[in-house]
């Protein structure tokens with residue numbers, strides 16, 4: 001099991017992603033929100049994500065079809081995770097808030113995702 005702790009900037013929100021395999025890739029979505037936030041996303045199934053603290057410190061942002069749920073820390077504003085339009089049954093975690101991001105980044109394969117043109121959405 002590979003455990004990836006992460007947190008927002010102020011530390012109010014802490015979580016761990018539990019995975020069977022190491023994180024080797026991240027998705028760079030070009031939708032209007034992801035572009036402005038500059039996030040890199042790593043998918044996590046419901047069972048793979050453990051929110052350790054700060055569930056109540058997360059604020060929800062939605063726009064457009066309001067299918068996706070974007071959660072950010074209400075204190076420091078950092079985007080922590082979301083449920084994507086493409087797969088609202090799972091999470092996508094902001095890879096940049098993982099404790100191991102600096103060491104992960106050089107080995108990450110970045111997968112571009114066309115978030116601007118998704119009539120019904122493809123899988124991320």
Ligand SMILES: [Zn+2]
Nearest residue numbers: 008010073076
């Ligand atoms: Zn915070």
